[in-house]
Amino acid sequence: MKKTFLLVFCLSATVIVKAQYGPRLFLDIPAISFAVPDVTKPSARMGMDLGTAFNVGTHWSVARVGGGGRFSLSPDAEDIAESFQINPYLLAEVGAGIYRSNGNKCSRTQQNAFTILAKGGVNYSFYTKDEKKITNETGVIDYTVGAEFGYFFIRDIFKNYELFLSANYHTKAEVLSGNIGLKLFLNLKADRD
Secondary structure, eight states: HHHHHHHHHHHHHHHHHHHSSSSSEEEEEEEEEEEEEEEEETTTEEEEEEEEEEEESSSSEEEEEEEEEEEEEOTTTTSSSSOOOEEEEEEEEEEEEEEEEBBBBBTTEEEEEEEEEEEEEEEEEOOHHHHHHHHHSSEEEEEEEEEEEEEEEEOSEEEEEEEEEEEEEEEETTTEEEEEEEEHHHHHOOOOO
């Protein structure tokens, strides 16, 4: 099952990249967000995600790979400081919809632009030392489906900021997670005369 999913994922990413002549290349560095790993139980665990991702996108699709760290704690714990965890993660996603676009004006400055994507992907979270002792494993792989919404103002062709909201359903864990935050992204194909 895992191999089939990864094969479909890679083929989808290839189609997306080839779908439009001259795909745009973006580097999200960094992406900072408030994160709730299970929105049905927000007080069980919450925190902050700090990561980076390399994006290959067209006006209507994106493929991305990246990683980062999740810094979280449990407000419900008796000792909140003891509940603090750092979980590094890796991700690969593909999305379809509107990706950082405002029609044909996306290469101009002083323009508003937005993102509305349906997406799916693979997420690998590394366990903390305590989790490794309990599970006897290094981490956990999960598959996600979700949506991403973003808004930004193009002030500079090369460097911009995007406010974003992302929701993912984790199919193995059967939980819905949410992130709201800010991305600094670099347009790697910008003409920087």
